[in-house]
Amino acid sequence: MxxxxxxxxxxxxxxxxxxxxxxxxxxxxxxxxxxxxxxxxxxxxxxxxxxxxxxxxxxxxxxxxxxxxxxxxxxxxxxxxxxxxxxxxxxxxxxxxxxxxxxxxxxxxxxxxxxxxxxxxxxxxxxxxxxxxxxxxxxxxxxxxxxxxxxxxxxxxxxxxxxxxxxxxxxxxxxxxxxxxxxxxxxxxxxxxLLHDQGRRPASRQRDPAAPDDPLLSRAIALMEANLEAPLGIRELATELGLSWRRLDRLFARHLGTSPQRAYLGRRLDHAHRLLRETRHSIMDIALACGFASASSFTRAFRRRHGVTPSELRQQP
The missing domain is CATH 3.40.50.880 (Class I glutamine amidotransferase (GATase) domain)
Structure with a gap:
């Protein structure tokens, strides 16, 4: 190999x-x-x-x-x-x-x-x-x-x-x-x-983290975690759950105090943070594994979430 x-x-x-x-x-x-x-x-x-x-x-x-x-x-x-x-x-x-x-x-x-x-x-x-x-x-x-x-x-x-x-x-x-x-x-x-999907990247996670207690919210988060590389649209996510997008929005507001869009983006960026700290994959590979099409859009979103750029995080001890 x-x-x-x-x-x-x-x-x-x-x-x-x-x-x-x-x-x-x-x-x-x-x-x-x-x-x-x-x-x-x-x-x-x-x-x-x-x-x-x-x-x-x-x-x-x-x-x-x-x-x-x-x-x-x-x-x-x-x-x-x-x-x-x-x-x-x-x-x-x-x-x-x-x-x-x-x-x-x-x-x-x-x-x-x-x-x-x-x-x-x-x-x-x-x-x-x-x-x-x-x-x-x-x-x-x-x-x-x-x-x-x-x-x-x-x-x-x-x-x-x-x-x-x-x-x-x-x-x-x-x-x-x-x-x-x-x-x-x-x-x-x-x-x-093989009827396999489009090919997961090396940096893709092995498993989904523990989900919250609410069954519907748990299913929503599980779908998000299963689609970090190719994020679902919020209406598509709602359809998968058999909900209207307005009800989905209320579900996240009630339990997490945020919107589905922000929760989804946060999970992608938190996963990117773990990969940057725990692996040696390139920043571009990590960006793709977390659903970003370009390094520039990834860097901007990452800085807003974590206060540093991916490169700056890598340089920290």
């Missing part, structure tokens, strides 16, 4: 399956690559599956997947994704750490899916890098590995490695790989086959 094309086809990717790995994340990563091969009419991507001993691996859902190779006999590949889920450190030992370090020393680009970064961090391969993993595991990971910059984003791709939060975020990461290697057109056609 290197950043700079061209890469000779087929691009070979290894997947290390740790016991109780997340099946949904694994298949979400593989399917876009398979579809890209089919649509293009050639083998652009190839992959092989690795387990500790070459035996089948039981996933977190109880299903078993056959492996192609054991650690000792696995072929070299430009990239390797460590696939994990529950209790990832339970299977990390000296043998696995040594094998991962050997791959890194040989120039293999290493990444983690779901909680796969636990194994890489245990091997001291992630210090001073930005990674992501499933939000449930972030507090434990940050406490265990304070030298790693762990953020709550969908996926991260850097010159040093790659990671995704698991689940459907693996689709977004694979679509990003297809786009970078083979262009927007092929990535778009693959996305259409």
């Amino acid at each position: 290197r950043l700079t094309p061209p890469v000779p086809a087929p691009e070979r990717i290894g997947f290390l399956l740790l016991p109780r790995f997340a099946m949904v994340a694994f298949f979400s990563a593989i399917e876009p690559l398979r579809i890209a091969n089919r649509i293009s009419g050639e083998t652009l991507f190839a992959w092989h599956l690795i387990s500790r001993d070459g035996e089948p691996v039981v996933a977190s859902n109880g299903m078993t997947l056959a492996a192609d190779h054991a650690l000792a006999e696995a072929p070299a590949s430009p990239s390797l994704a460590v696939c994990a889920s529950f209790e990832p450190e339970a299977v990390v030992d000296a043998t696995l750490i040594a094998w991962l370090r050997e791959r890194a020393a040989a120039g293999c680009l290493l990444g983690g899916m779901d909680t796969g970064c636990f194994a890489l961090a245990a091997a001291d391969l992630l210090d001073d890098q930005t990674v992501t993993l499933h939000w449930e595991s972030l507090p434990e990971f940050r406490a265990r590995f304070p030298r790693v910059d762990a953020v709550e984003s969908l996926y991260e791709v850097t010159p040093e490695g790659f990671s995704c939060a698991g689940g459907s975020s693996a689709i977004d990461m694979s679509l990003d790989l297809i786009r970078r290697r083979h262009g927007d057109s092929l990535a778009g056609r693959v996305r259409d086959q």
